Amino acid sequence: MLTCAFRYGRDDLDVIGLTFRKDLYVQTLQVVPAESTSPQGALTVLQERLLHKLGDNAYPFTLQMVTNLPCSVTLQPGPEDAGKPCGIDFEVKSFCAENPEETVSKRDYVRLVVRKVQFAPPEAGPGPSAQTVRRFLLSAQPLQLQAWMDREVHYHGEPISVNVSINNSTNKVIKKIKISVDQVTDVVLYSLDKYSKTVFIQEFT
Incomplete structure (x- = not known):
């Protein structure tokens, strides 16, 4: 599961089920057993090396991020701010479940935070x-x-x-x-x- 979320409040402000986090994009891919609609692209060099090292119990997958998503942004916290900073973050989560909608406990999944960056043009314009x-x-x-x-x-x-x-x-x-x-x-x-x-x-x- 690939999730792009926008956090606009501190963790300690989450009360009575109201969370200051909004999911902007969620992509779910079933790896095992593979779905017929799942894209079967060529393996990358890193995936080939990992398969050779890990053996037959490793299952490679590729998540294709859509182009119109915002880049990873962290709003600079002030001295009085505490908790996780506000901004845009991307997270890849892998878990085992009977169906994708099932609630999974924290001990049954692994999370990886990734960043989407935007490169500046090579020819910079005049300064402001x-x-x-x-x-x-x-x-x-x-x-x-x-x-x-x-x-x-x-x-x-x-x-x-x-x-x-x-x-x-x-x-x-x-x-x-x-x-x-x-x-x-x-x-x-x-x-x-x-x-x-x-x-x-x-x-x-």
């Missing part, structure tokens, strides 16, 4: 940029602030370079500059909502 103008009382000229990034795509573990340009034509003195990285996610479940979490803050004085 933004600017703002702030006016002060008793000051004829405004304060102009512009920030831009060198690249559009950043991978995990890579430094994020942010360029800041300040044109201060006012009589005010700039004492502090704060840069933050916010994770903003559009969460579409029953209604359109946004999840925003600050994951990094840097201040300059």
